[in-house]
Amino acid sequence: MKRNSRLSLALHTLSHMAGDPNQMRTSADIADHAGTNPVVVRRVLGKLRKAGLLTSVKGHAGGWRLARAPEAITLADVYLALDESLVATAADDPAPSCSVEHALHRRVTGVMRDIEQTLIERLAETTLSDMQGH
Amino acid sequence: MKRNSRLSLALHTLSHMAGDPNQMRTSADIADHAGTNPVVVRRVLGKLRKAGLLTSVKGHAGGWRLARAPEAITLADVYLALDESLVATAADDPAPSCSVEHALHRRVTGVMRDIEQTLIERLAETTLSDMQGH
DNA sequence: GACGAATGCAACCTCTATTGTTACGTATCA
């Protein structure tokens, strides 16, 4: 795995879980299927848990499970949970001194923010159960 | 600069050029405005040139200029010229052995490809001249 | 209560991608 592996891992895992929502899965099992490491899995799934998409149970017979029905989880939920803004630059550049450049800068960041927002709206139209369909 | 700096630099430069398409700009000037380095600028703008969005002139009084009218350059052109697929995993994972996992894998990559395609379509709706309007 | 299994989390290493920088070749125009 290399690029966008977090999003890929999240989608794989969630899609897999959506096929049998009641089954509890351990990070070790998931890591085996994904060809990675339990700690890496817990790292990514921890973000999904914080976003309320998954629940985790500690201790013996513990593991991970969907927190909601697959119909109630959209790809936008997943994308936002991972908190990786693909398009938008997160206010990294210091505001330029020149006022003309400043206006230009605001215009560019505004456009990129719009694009990101549109992408999120499109993602919100697809749920995990939509992905299940053959 | 850190994340998506290439796309950001490209959009800044192109948007700036769209405001006065006939003026020739040197990589040094652009680098000054963008707060970076002439070589970095030439690197990024070289991709835009290969994609036919810019023309460059060597030698004395040389520099960079738009190759087409601002109305004829969309953000999708820019994105594709930079050749950085933000969403799609470029067939990096080896196909899983288990057939069930294989089907799941194809489903997930298909969804990610759709997402990328959606993003590109959205980008194609905005031109450089659209960005000029405040 | 003790033991095993699982998450939660921190620290670290390694690898890769990107940026920044220097240097040099080449082309163009005065």
Added chain:
DNA sequence: TGATACGTAACAATAGAGGTTGCATTCGTC
């Protein structure tokens, strides 16, 4: 001929992500 600017290669420095180990904590079972 000389100044200017692109084109490109090579290298250092940095940042980010994945991988790994270790350990504390929690929960079920014996």
